[in-house]
Amino acid sequence: MGQGGKKMDILLEFITSRIKTKKITEEGVGVESFDDGAIIPLPDRSIDIVLTTDSFTVSPLFFRGGNIGTLAAAGTINDLLMMGAHPIAMTLALVIREGLKFADLAKIIDTIVAITEEYKIGIVAGDTKVMPIGSMDETGLIINTTGLGEIPSGQRITDSSLVPGDVIITTGSLGDHGFAMLVTREGMELETELKSDVAALQSLIQPILAYRVHAMKDPTRGGLTGVLTEWATKSNVSIWLDETALPFSDDVKIVAEIFGIDPLHVSCEGKAIIAVHPDDADKVLNLLRSNHLGEQAVAIGQVKDSRKGQVFLKTTIGGHRILDKPIGEPIPRVC
Amino acid sequence: MGQGGKKMDILLEFITSRIKTKKITEEGVGVESFDDGAIIPLPDRSIDIVLTTDSFTVSPLFFRGGNIGTLAAAGTINDLLMMGAHPIAMTLALVIREGLKFADLAKIIDTIVAITEEYKIGIVAGDTKVMPIGSMDETGLIINTTGLGEIPSGQRITDSSLVPGDVIITTGSLGDHGFAMLVTREGMELETELKSDVAALQSLIQPILAYRVHAMKDPTRGGLTGVLTEWATKSNVSIWLDETALPFSDDVKIVAEIFGIDPLHVSCEGKAIIAVHPDDADKVLNLLRSNHLGEQAVAIGQVKDSRKGQVFLKTTIGGHRILDKPIGEPIPRVC
DSSP states (O other): OOSSHHHHHHHHHHHHHHOOOOSSSTTOOOOGGOOSSSEEOOSSEEEEEEEEEEOOOOOOOOSSTEEEEHHHHHHHHHHHHHHEEEEEEEEEEEEEEEOOOHHHHHHHHHHHHHHHHTTTTTEEEEEEEEOTTTTSTSSSSEEEEEEEEEETTTOOOTOOOOOEEEEESSOOOSSHHHHHHHHHHOOOOOOOOOOOOOOOOOOOOGGGGGGGGEEEEOOOOOOHHHHHHHHHHHHTOOEEEEGGGGOOOHHHHHHHHHHHHHHSSSSSSOOOOOEEEGGGHHHHHHHHHSGGGGOOOEEEEEEEEESTTOEEEEEETTTTEEEEOSSSSSSSOOO | OOOOOHOOOHHHHHHHHOOOOOOOSSTOOOGGGTSSSEEETTTSSEEEEEEEEEEEEESSSEEEEEEEEHHHHHHHHHHHHHHTOOEEEEEEEEEEEEEEEHHHHHHHHHHHHHHHHHTTTTEEEEEEEEOOTTTTTTEEEEEEEEEEEEETTTTTOTOOOOTOOOOEEESSSSHHHHHHHHHHHHHOOOOOOOOOOOOHHHHGGGGGGGGGGGEEOOTTTHHHHEEEEEHHHHHHEEEEEGGGGGGOOOHHHHHHHHHHHGGSSSOOOOOEEEEEEEEEEHHHHHHHHHHHHGGTOOEEHHHHHSSOEEEEEEEETTEEEEEOOOOSOSSSSSS
């Protein structure tokens, strides 16, 4: 749905408030919900169609751990998965600046093809536009991917379905993608292995759908804080995080310290935050940990009934800090 | 699918040749067909899903007859219609350069909303990215819209279904959009009413689907020549145009003359080229003419069996000219 932060929220509100026809049917989910995608029930059929769209304006195009193509393919697949959908197909629209190297373009497209082939997702429609040199020089390439998925009726997962008692799980460490982009962009020579965590999560997520997963979201824009503040508001609950449980790699801690950026606001591209019924939490954690994409899965907090709409961080010194969205995106243009 | 011309064809071939998983099922239509959209049959269901995607990089954003929003909404609706589909929903992804006027953005979004509301098409998912000043200065805004439609199984209309004997119809005059963009861009003070023909064609097209319409396409990239050369190749037929029948407005004739640009290569955004069974041609023409969007509908040529793959123009002096795609787009960045 876009970049994180409150400034961006104002722009998004400006845009969506003008879009009056948001829903196709009363049962659908449209732009107004700010969810990861739209749900379109097909009349008299047992499945809903899910649509999600994303433009990728990332700079640089290649970074440690992936490229803009990895982001586009994995991001779109993950957006579908986060709603409980099975990804079927994707469109691929390229805006290419004249002078972009064919070898780079080839590498990016091959990356998208490899990921979509792995999960048998068809790239079914495309569009290519060419922009003159002097325009779009910072990126050289903008990609839009729109994903189509299907979901058995009644099995959709939305942001407004958290229930007090739910356990909040992260499938792994936080902030890797955003900080890896920052390090690449600044040309920093760190003695660090820090790289983007970008990955399509299909093999990780589909098995856990057999359990009572109440909400699921990839912490892209706005990072973990972005996800949890939206959930708390939309589900009218409070969320209580345990700071000691939050998994950050050593590299993320170092870079966060150097730049003075709170890693709770920084995006991942290969992680999911999951709210699950407390009786299913251990089973879900075990399943996640059995997959290499979820080896570091851990419970990080709980959903409560009191102080609705807020997110709290239990700090190591025993206090509570209220988590709120930052005013702007701390590391812009990372997805 | 992109801009017209042979240079663009080479780029598109480069891109699509790398995309190996083009089809989801054998019965589907994917990127490899270079059709206006993809067709995705839903197993055990009586409808196919149609997906189409387009990025709009037009400059300037506002022009005589419309703006980039008119193009995005009408273009996506028309792409769905051209495959015989009923448009259901649309995604809207905006890449906005910092400093774009809110009033302009509002006007553009309101245009999209007005068109989609008229036809009860939901804007169901969105994305917004912001680019820094100094990037994308030429446009200030790039829009991607992806359209979702449905089509009863067996009723799809593709580029490869022309049959010898078919009558070729245009729903109106040719080249208006491209030349209107050119005039706006050059800041020309013409004593002319020339404006873009951009329009969503839903009310015009849906009634004629009751007849034997074998192919249908909006002459955007590459203009009329682009449509017909693709049809001749894909359907393995020849197409014979009658020059005296081709409808051009006086304004288009004047501007084409001034710039030395062949109007047969110039794009329209509110016209359809239709190949119809000869016994149904008059009925279809009458239906089209009864709608204000098709008042000037006229038969312009015929499909034949001989000299397959080629397009001929019977000139006023009695000869035949072979029509071929231009090397580049004569007026770039008009859609």
